[in-house]
Amino acid sequence: MNTSIDSQIEARLAEMRTNPGELIARFDRNGDGTLDADEWAAARATVAREVLGMSANCPETLVHQRYRLISQIGHGAQGQTFLAHDQHTGQLVALKTLHVKLAHEWKAIDLFQREAEALRKLNHPGIPAYIDAFEENDGTEFYLAQTFVAGDNLEVRLARSEMFDQQRLEHIARGVLEILGYLHSQYPPVLHRDIKPANMILGADDKVFLVDFGAVQNQGSRGTTIVGTTGYMPPEQLAGRAAPGSDLYALAATLVHVATRCHPAELPVKRLKLDWRSRANLDTHFSNWLDKLLEPDVEARPKDARQALRDLDDENALAIPSTADLVPVKRRERSIQLNTNPQRIKRLTYYRNDGDLLVFDEDEYHSHTIGGYIFSVLGIVFLLIPMRLGLWPLFFLPLVFFGIAFWSLLEGSKRFSLRFSKEKGLIWQERQDRTIVPLRDLEEPYVKLASKGEAGVPMINVKPNNKLQLSRTVTTKEAERIVHEIRLWILENADD
Numbered sequence: 022m023n024t025s026i027d028s029q030i031e032a033r034l035a036e037m038r039t040n041p042g043e044l045i046a047r048f049d050r051n052g053d054g055t056l057d058a059d060e061w062a063a064a065r066a067t068v069a070r071e072v073l074g075m076s077a078n079c080p081e082t083l084v085h086q087r088y089r090l091i092s093q094i095g096h097g098a099q100g101q102t103f104l105a106h107d108q109h110t111g112q113l114v115a116l117k118t119l120h121v122k123l124a125h126e127w128k129a130i131d132l133f134q135r136e137a138e139a140l141r142k143l144n145h146p147g148i149p150a151y152i153d154a155f156e157e158n159d160g161t162e163f164y165l166a167q168t169f170v171a172g173d174n175l176e177v178r179l180a181r182s183e184m185f186d187q188q189r190l191e192h193i194a195r196g197v198l199e200i201l202g203y204l205h206s207q208y209p210p211v212l213h214r215d216i217k218p219a220n221m222i223l224g225a226d227d228k229v230f231l232v233d234f235g236a237v238q239n240q241g242s243r244g245t246t247i248v249g250t251t252g253y254m255p256p257e258q259l260a261g262r263a264a265p266g267s268d269l270y271a272l273a274a275t276l277v278h279v280a281t282r283c284h285p286a287e288l289p290v291k292r293l294k295l296d297w298r299s300r301a302n303l304d305t306h307f308s309n310w311l312d313k314l315l316e317p318d319v320e321a322r323p324k325d326a327r328q329a330l331r332d333l334d335d336e337n338a339l340a341i342p343s344t345a346d347l348v349p350v351k352r353r354e355r356s357i358q359l360n361t362n363p364q365r366i367k368r369l370t371y372y373r374n375d376g377d378l379l380v381f382d383e384d385e386y387h388s389h390t391i392g393g394y395i396f397s398v399l400g401i402v403f404l405l406i407p408m409r410l411g412l413w414p415l416f417f418l419p420l421v422f423f424g425i426a427f428w429s430l431l432e433g434s435k436r437f438s439l440r441f442s443k444e445k446g447l448i449w450q451e452r453q454d455r456t457i458v459p460l461r462d463l464e465e466p467y468v469k470l471a472s473k474g475e476a477g478v479p480m481i482n483v484k485p486n487n488k489l490q491l492s493r494t495v496t497t498k499e500a501e502r503i504v505h506e507i508r509l510w511i512l513e514n515a516d517d
Contacts, residue, residue, distance in 0.1 A: 030068055066171055066173055085157065087109055088106070089105060089108060090105050091113075100117065103116045107166070115149065118165075132248065135238075139234055140167065143203075147228075148200060149167040149230060174222045176218040198327075200231045205326050212239070214238055215248065216268055256319075264319055269326065270316075270319075273315045277311060306336055376443060379438065380507075443514045447489075458489075467481065
């Protein structure tokens with residue numbers, strides 16, 4: 022921790038204690054002449070911002086005949102945020118302002134009003150509550166009042182060199198995911214679009230708050246203005262197509278910033294992903310979880326905050342199978358109705374061998390081949406019986422059995438296999454057809470998951486704009502594991 026900054030904060034608080042009248046006048050929200058624990062926390066948070074140059078004292082001003090300004094606690098190119106005393110309720114509030122004369126475009130006013138409207142409808146303990154919104158000076162100044170959170174945001178805490186171990190990072194992650202789960206469950210889903218250290222506050226007992234909804238948007242809305250902060254925005258948000266997964270990316274980028282003490286925009290990028298692991302000491306599961314949220318392809322991330330939270334809590338959700346052992350993946354049973362007993366596909370297998378990654382389906386071959394032989398024998402039997410007994414109407418039966426046998430043997434010949442080799446590239450074989458693709462011809466995103474109901478189909482992208490699709494459908498969860506293994510192999514072996 023930066024003891025110099027902390028000593029400045031304590032010195033400033035000690036100085037304020039020598040003039041209790043000023044201290045009480047600024048922070049005594051209930052008018053009892055003393056400062057309780059929450060009021061002291063507000064005073065310390067304000068002083069910390071002042072020492073770090075993130076806030077400043079302001080003139081004694083009464084706004085809207087209700088809000089007495091105490092100090093400036095935030096500022097931007099188009100407005101400021103003040104700590105204020107609500108004369109009607111006695112509470113401390115955060116009063117956000119926007120001045121038309123400072124606004125570079127009318128879109129800023131639209132976003133400010135959109136924020137007020139969104140907060141009016143939201144009700145969550147991790148989101149500062151909406152209090153009031155109003156205009157002053159003939160509509161040239163806009164104000165938004167919310168409950169004040171006594172605590173420091175992560176930007177302030179990073180500036181103070183505060184320490185964050187993995188347990189604390191996971192606590193922050195769960196707190197934000199709980200808030201995002203609430204936002205994304207609204208109809209339509211509400212997207213924050215600007216998650217970053219400055220917008221995440223830790224209050225008493227490290228309770229997590231998400232603030233500044235100036236970039237808020239309902240999913241499905243379309244606009245021409247890109248809103249967010251460089252380094253925390255994923256590719257789809259830069260293209261104007263934000264989704265719940267965009268907030269997950271920003272959360273992961275923020276946690277990486279805290280863990281590495283390096284702004285995401287300053288971290289190296291490898292294959293469109295932040296290359297951060299060597300700068301942080303986090304365990305494998307949490308690191309894998311962060312990397313999944315940082316996938317450039319939004320479809321490769323968890324679908325929403327609740328799924329991300331389940332993955333975080335499940336140690337096996339992102340476990341990478343052993344690269345030395347054969348790893349079977351149980352398949353969803355699939356039936357083929359041909360007036361016979363159902364033919365079931367039991368198992369798809371993927372594993373590594375001598376550095377190569379293999380995915381293959383042997384059971385499809387065995388089941389259909391055996392079935393073909395059985396129906397061939399039955400066809401011969403039902404061909405001989407009518408000839409020996411003279412039951413000519415039964416002659417159609419051998420034709421049916423021979424037809425089923427031919428179909429089964431044909432299906433049995435569809436032996437599917439997929440091999441990734443660093444030397445030979447991607448070798449794709451189905452029945453007698455073989456496709457060989459050099460690794461350099463794989464196209465970002467290399468592999469993605471196409472969902473079909475409860476089933477998932479891994480698809481590999483090949484230049485130019487071609488796709489190779491696994492012919493054996495598996496459950497979505499199993500397909501995710503195969504997709505993860507393929508992505509991991511490509512990241513490890515493809516040339517830079």
